[in-house]
Amino acid sequence: MEYFPLFCRLQGKRCLLVGGGDVAERKARLLLAAGADLYVGALDFSPAFQHWAQQGELTLLDGHFDPRWLKNCWLVVAATNDNNINQQVADTAEAQQIFCNLVDAPEQASAIMPSIIDRSPLMVAVSSGGSAPVLARLLREKLEAMLPQHLGQLAQFAGKLRARVKTEFHSMGQRRHFWERFFKSDRLAQTLANGDNPRAQQITETLFNAAPEAPGEVALVGAGPGDAGLLTLKGLQQIQQADVIVYDRLVSDDILNLVRRDAERVFVGKRAGYHCVPQDQINQLLLEQAQRGKRVVRLKGGDPFIFGRGGEELEVLAQHKIPFSVVPGITAASGCAAYSGIPLTHRDHAQSVRLVTGHLQKEGKLGWQKLAAEQQTLVFYMGLAQATEIQRQLLTHGMRADMPVALVENGTSARQRVVTGTLAQLGELSQQVISPSLIIVGSVVSLRETLRWF
Structure with a gap:
């Protein structure tokens, strides 16, 4: 990971933009939308900058770049058409430990601005680390078409319910079960999109009243032979919903990187002549975790039903009436x-x-x-x-x-x-x-x- 993805709050925080042309305008619009206290330094300013300054939306600094402009800044953007000036800004920011974005020079930048899909408060950012900005833009366009405009309203409505959900549902599994039903409710989403808040409240109360205990279950998922691209879509969905991941040594790191970050991971690796955890203990582990109401994924390299002993594990679950499912994988x-x-x-x-x-x-x-x-x-x-x-x-x-x-x-x-x-x-x-x-x-x-x- 060359760049750490981070959303930061810039409202009321001083930011410096060096440059007054068309490219700088695009950066300014983003910073202003984020509520930054924006200062813009340049020799000449486009009409848009002059208008913003007249409206009191930003402050213009007329002249050559001056290192003193960086005082009290949280973020600096260098967007001039002179690479030497941009580099000077970046070097000065680096010396003062201030993140700096350089236009058209991502290899020298300590921060980059991704392509954004704005469904506030839901934000999706796509970045190629500066290597392929056109590709990032094309992906953004696809995501724009896929994500409904009302997602922001749904996310905002959910934010108002978080405290109540935490109070009414004590376990993480119960809360996740409720939120999954909440976000999958087509009626709720459509009601919010239509602006019918009373009806949205009614639907929400129904979801609260109907939310049962999160049932324990086990999904036996084939992770494929190694390449993360060979994981099935259904397999990906299962591992991203799991409370507990039980995996062996044939599951690649690329696959494990797709697991939900707060999921518990249990390694039960095996190799010829050595079992980290004996098979009967693995069976018991799956059973115990499911009986606690956890959503468990038994992640196996290849296909779980081809020399994966998946059948043995499911027999134990079936004897104890634990719900289970099988997601086949591409076998080795x-x-x-x-x-x-x-x-x-x-x-x-x-x-x-x-x-x-x-x-x-x-x-x-x-x-x-x-x-x-x-x-x-x-x-x-x-x-x-x-x-x-x-x-x-x-x-x-x-x-x-x-x-x-x-x-x-x-x-x-x-x-x-x-x-x-x-x-x-x-x-x-x-x-x-x-x-x-x-x-x-x-x-x-x-x-x-x-x-x-x-």
Whole structure:
């Protein structure tokens, strides 16, 4: 995060704008709208500045930039057409520990002004850190079209109810449940938009009277193989509504950054040969949190129903009549193969796919004869430690030694690395990657050089 997003109150606070032209006008309008005590310094001023000064809305400082102009300032904006002057203003502000915005020079600025969607008191700001201002403007235009004008009225009305909600609902879950119903009420929003405040009060009283205890529930959410862009929309909605997030080590930091900030996070990571929290304790944790009325999300890498033991967790919840839901995710086989340029099926290479757990000793005997058959793709999950045994069994049961294989490390993430070779080399190749890694065996791997894009 190059810039920390911050909304600050400028009402009645002295701010300095250096520049008197068209660009400075745009900055002045924003500062005046925020109620700043605005001083503007320049050699020449546009008619707009002269009008504002005559109306007593700002103070003009006529002349070359003078460092004394910064006295008692909270914010400085340099918006002249002379880069040297702008830099002088920025250096002076930096020395006095005052935030400074530089027009057209974000790399030297200590503060930037984002594109704004104003639904006061609701404000949405979009910034590219100065790297792509046109992109920020295009996003702002899209958001302007999406966000109804009455959102400001709804937010203002909600602000008047906060103290009452805090008094009537003692737990955070109850309050959140009420507010979700409040903001999702189409009748309330439309009534406020029409200016019918008595009717809005009636609807609000109905919401207060009908607000039940926040029910405990568990959502089993597949986080996908790593890339946050592969998280489903429904999965995103669930993790942003959760009171408690229970997650494993295959959930990427990019995904966790999307979790609501005040949600409790519980790490129950697992890796081969080591369980931070045993599975029965995870089951009990989900049950206990839900019984406390919490909205719990069990966040799993990949898809929770493919070697994720999600079924076991839901069985415990079902026995205790805890409401639950499942949000599937893109499984590691699909995501890692796609990001590696390896189609799992292909008319000329494979007519089926087999997803196989690599925990060979714990999961019992596998049908190696069928796994070694031609015209299929094998994907081994958690198989890195057993790679040599996988190689031996497949060769013993008739798979050809030159069958292409790929090992995908940290699949779909920015750290993804793919090592390819043949089945005869699998044990050796497994020493070149680290966990988490996926093993793909099949002639489809030979298409990687043609189809790879990552």
